[in-house]
Amino acid sequence: MHAWRAGGGAILAARPPPCSPPMTPDAGARRDLQHLRELLDHNSDWAWEVDAQGRYTYCSRMVMQLLGHDAGTMLGRTPFDFMPPAEAERVGHAFAAIVAERRAFSGLVNRNLHADGRIVVLETSGVPLFDAAGELRGYRGIDRDISELGERVLQLEAVYDNAAVAMSTVDTTGTLVMGNRAMAALCDHDGPIAGLRLADLLPDAAQWLDADLARARDGEPLASHELAWRSRWLYAAPHPLHDALGRVAGLSIAWMDITARRQAEQQLTEANRRLEGYARQDYVTGLYNRRDLDERLALEIGRARRDGSALSLCMADVDYFKPYNDCLGHLAGDDCLRTIAGALRRAVSRPGDAVSRYGGEEFVVVLAGTDEAGAAHVAERVRARVEALDLAHPTSPLGRVTVSVGVVTCRPQRDPLAADDAAAVSGLLRLADQALYAAKHAGRNRVAAEPLPTTLPV
Numbered sequence: 001m002h003a004w005r006a007g008g009g010a011i012l013a014a015r016p017p018p019c020s021p022p023m024t025p026d027a028g029a030r031r032d033l034q035h036l037r038e039l040l041d042h043n044s045d046w047a048w049e050v051d052a053q054g055r056y057t058y059c060s061r062m063v064m065q066l067l068g069h070d071a072g073t074m075l076g077r078t079p080f081d082f083m084p085p086a087e088a089e090r091v092g093h094a095f096a097a098i099v100a101e102r103r104a105f106s107g108l109v110n111r112n113l114h115a116d117g118r119i120v121v122l123e124t125s126g127v128p129l130f131d132a133a134g135e136l137r138g139y140r141g142i143d144r145d146i147s148e149l150g151e152r153v154l155q156l157e158a159v160y161d162n163a164a165v166a167m168s169t170v171d172t173t174g175t176l177v178m179g180n181r182a183m184a185a186l187c188d189h190d191g192p193i194a195g196l197r198l199a200d201l202l203p204d205a206a207q208w209l210d211a212d213l214a215r216a217r218d219g220e221p222l223a224s225h226e227l228a229w230r231s232r233w234l235y236a237a238p239h240p241l242h243d244a245l246g247r248v249a250g251l252s253i254a255w256m257d258i259t260a261r262r263q264a265e266q267q268l269t270e271a272n273r274r275l276e277g278y279a280r281q282d283y284v285t286g287l288y289n290r291r292d293l294d295e296r297l298a299l300e301i302g303r304a305r306r307d308g309s310a311l312s313l314c315m316a317d318v319d320y321f322k323p324y325n326d327c328l329g330h331l332a333g334d335d336c337l338r339t340i341a342g343a344l345r346r347a348v349s350r351p352g353d354a355v356s357r358y359g360g361e362e363f364v365v366v367l368a369g370t371d372e373a374g375a376a377h378v379a380e381r382v383r384a385r386v387e388a389l390d391l392a393h394p395t396s397p398l399g400r401v402t403v404s405v406g407v408v409t410c411r412p413q414r415d416p417l418a419a420d421d422a423a424a425v426s427g428l429l430r431l432a433d434q435a436l437y438a439a440k441h442a443g444r445n446r447v448a449a450e451p452l453p454t455t456l457p458v
Contacts, residue, residue, distance in 0.1 A: 045142040046122075049129075052138050054078040054095070066122070066145055068115030079110075084119075087111045097192045102128050102136050109146070109153050121147045121154065166255035169241065170198050174209050177250065186234070186255055202229055205236065209251075216240035216248045226258065233262040282357040284334050285341035293356040293364055297428060298421035300368045305412040311368060312375030312409040315432040316344070316382055318361035319402045319444040323395035336391060336401060337361065343385040348378065363403075364432070372409045372449065379405040379447045387445065402445035406435030409449075 040047045041061040049058040055078055059071040067082060079095075080088035091110045098105045106125035114120050126141025146153070160167060166183040170176055179193040187193065187201040199206035204227040212222050225236045235256040243249040280292035288296070297313075304311040318324075318340060325333040337357075344355045344363055358364045365382065367375055383405050391401035408431045412424070435450035442448060 045144050047140075047142050048074075049140045050078070050138050052136055054080070054099075057138065066114075066120060066143065067112060079112075079124075082112050084111060084113060094192055094194075097195065099136070099139075101195055103195060104128060109157065111154065119147075119151075120145060121151055166257075168193070168198070168253050168255070169250060170209070170253065171250040172213060172248065174198050174206070176201075183255060186257060188230075202227070202234070204229060212238050212251060213248065216251065222251075226262075232257055232259040234258065285338050285357050287341050287344075287363070288354055288356040290356070290359060293354075293358065293366070294422075294425050296354055296356075296366055297425045300366060301412050301421065301424045301428070303368065304410075308411065309369045310371045310409055310411050311366075311428075312370040312372070312378075312407065313428060313432040314365040314367065314375060314379045314382060315358065315406045315408075315429075315436045316363045316365070316379075316386075316403045317405075317436055317440070319398070319404055319440075320393065320396040321361040324393055324401070327395050339389060339391065340386055340401070340403070343389055344382055347382045347385045353378075358429075362436075364429070370409070372407075375407045375409050376447065376449060379407045379449075383445065383447055398445060404436060404439040404444045405447045406432050406437070406439050407447060407449040408432045408435050 043060070043062060046062040046066050047058075047060040048056060048063070051057050055076055056074045059074040061071055063074055064070050069082070074082075080092055083091060087110060091108070094108060098108075104125075104127045108124040110122055110124060112120045112122055122143040123146045124141060124143050126139040128136055129138045129140055131137045160178070161180045163180055164182060166186040167178075167180050168176055168183045169178040174197055176193050176196050176198055184191065184193050189196075189201060193201065198209060205225075207227075208225050215222060222238045222240065225238075227234050227236065235258045237254045238251045239253070240248050241250045241252050280288055282289040300311055303309070318336070321333070321336075324336065341355070341357070341363070344365065348355055348365055350367075352368055354366045356364050356366070365378065367378060370378070383403055386401065386403045389401065393399060393401045396402070408428065410428060410431075431450050435448050438450070439446050439448035
């Protein structure tokens with residue numbers, strides 16, 4: 001202590017302590033290294049480092065507490081040397097996929113054998129290490145003891161991995177975080193699929209994945225999807241996943257191969273289409289039947305009303321057909337009708353024109369947008385085609401099979417009070433039948449037209 005006077009008073013002041021000698025760089029580095037070792041050795045997690053072959057090159061002392069082995073025992077050996085054989089194989093496949101992609105990983109749950117024989121469940125995380133040339137030289141990471149919950153986690157993972165239903169989890173970038181064996185098999189992928197992009201495995205999924213993530217963020221419900229992939233059909237049912245803060249972290253998606261169902265649906269659709277065709281087809285001739293004729297006429301009358309166009313019908317009847325049947329038999333009669341049906345088809349050239357069997361030996365040709373002259377031309381062609389068949393008719397005065405044809409042409413009125421469809425159809429067929437009667441009365445094997453006013457109230 002020393003005294004000095006200022007302003008008439010005396011003040012006691014302490015002597016400054018002697019200065020510590022400055023620390024050298026090497027001493028500082030040794031201190032930091034020692035501090036780091038203490039952090040690693042007294043941390044609840046076991047820190048480790050492995051080389052490119054998976055052999056331990058460093059282990060913190062925490063391994064003794066976790067597995068009952070000292071660090072020296074671990075060096076030069078792999079993590080799989082301390083696992084049950086089946087677990088070593090399972091984790092080995094997962095780790096091989098990680099190494100192949102040279103990526104970081106976390107949450108790899110695995111069973112390990114303690115030195116005293118009990119099972120210890122660890123959760124492993126690590127990052128890749130690269131040399132100056134960019135080559136992978138190993139991994140550095142930590143293991144955490146989760147034995148209290150780990151066994152349940154592993155059991156759930158086993159249930160998930162071995163489930164018959166294909167399941168996957170994707171993050172917000174579309175990367176697969178998890179995928180069970182059924183999912184890998186569904187995608188025809190050999191090995192684990194975690195870390196792959198879903199769009200790379202199933203390209204069509206990219207069409208709805210981003211949109212579903214956006215809908216999940218907006219709190220909207222997610223619909224299921226069906227997509228074609230290679231030669232199969234897949235069904236996907238997405239469900240949003242949320243993190244601890246309630247934010248969308250990704251999607252959980254259940255998948256099913258519905259190829260068999262889609263094939264059955266296609267076969268059913270095709271069968272229904274055939275049945276619908278049979279319902280509109282005449283069994284003997286293969287032409288449209290009366291049901292189809294009535295519906296087609298109603299549609300054409302409605303169209304003619306709307307655009308003011310002409311609509312024509314040709315009704316043909318086989319001359320002396322009852323005596324033909326009585327003489328040659330019904331089987332020969334059916335053959336005759338089939339042959340005539342083929343001639344009528346060939347006589348009608350436009351795609352929109354339709355030939356129907358009206359009943360018995362009568363046929364009707366519907367000619368949309370056809371006036372009187374056009375209808376008369378088609379009717380004469382029908383008559384001539386049948387006559388040219390030169391089918392022998394033993395009981396006909398003409399010696400061969402012929403037809404008589406009645407023609408009617410109308411222009412339906414654009415009148416909302418006009419007759420309804422059923423009445424219009426029956427009225428038009430009645431007029432065509434009258435024209436056919438006129439052709440029969442005039443001697444058969446000829447065409448007759450029913451004279452009509454410019455408009456017809458149908």
